[in-house]
Amino acid sequence: MKNLLKIPPKRLFYWSLLALGLVFLLGLALTKFSPKKQYSSPLSSLLPTIREESLEPKSKDFGLVINKLKVNAPVVADVDAYSEKEYYAKLRSGVAHFKGTAKPDQNKGNIFIFGHSGFYKNDPGEYKEVFRKLDELKKDDQIHLWWKEKDMVFKVTENKVVAPDDFSVIEQTKDLALTLMTCWPPDTIDKRRVVVAKPSVLFVLKTFPLIFLFN
Template sequence: MKILLTKILQNLKKFKYVILGLLILIIIGTFGISQNKEDSTRASTPTTTTETKPQYTIFHLVIPKLDMSVPIIPDVDGNDKEEYFKSLESGVAHYKGTSKPGDGSNIFIFGHSSFYWWSPGDYKEIFKTLSDLEEGDEIIVWREGKEYKYKVTETKLVSPTDVSVLKPTKTEQVTLMTCWPPGTTQRRLIIIAKPI
């Protein structure tokens, strides 16, 4: 009997990590199930909320069709590679010297369609789906708490050296630019939108 008891205890020692692991899984599973029950209970409880528009206080770009909401870094020197790469880590960039919403000319905004995965920042591919925009799609720019709405009127590809897209315009417009196709610098995708 003593030999049998010793063998059982030795076998239990071998499996103590397995037993411990199973206990942990049971605890985690139980927590997950109770958490899901809470979530489903909360989801089935009717609530009354008033839908409010977000109030962006500084400078912000919203493109509903692309489910995009991104900060705009103002007055970025597009000729200073170090400055604009640093700015694009935090959002998209407003080209220094171009108009701002409400000022009546060309508001030029640029961002990445792709960039090195190891580079810092959350906006390395923010403009990757920009080509999905079509004529009539809405673009919203927030500036100092005020909303400015535009609709897409033109989409085109230009060479990287075409600076005509930066020029002032007689009427207000938003010009969005990104490298195209994603992963290259061969061309620039340009989206132009006019006030609604």
């Protein structure tokens, strides 16, 4: 103790710093070279997966994918919505594009698509309930419309129920829009469930390069 007291305070301070540095380096080395133990996190295993599963479209030529609802169907183009015989037959193969409404390559207008929310169980086809959960779509949910190998991403802006004779939903628009429609409630023809979507920002930037925004 007496010898320690004789050491100048300044030198004692430097030695203390040196000792602390050596202890830190030793601990770092032991951590780096010691075998690592893998610990599972029970909390993380219980948390839901936020990322939605991306479905491979059944048709990239003209197809509809809604990952949130597990909807994956070909779109049959130019279906006469005023011919019950025709659209019943076409809806066995997917969902139907309303003849006379916009096509995806027009870059404007209202692309109108309709499908079943419920139909006769014995009727052939796998798309009898393709739009049964359409009411679960919320604002900003994504809808993928495939057209000639191109993935067009839309975001939901509106989800509503209208009367069956409300023809305003098929009106054409100045800007590009996507409208989905089905009978509502499911298994009835009382009303119509209508979902309106607009191109997402990412799709717009991908389609129209940034260079045009500054010209």
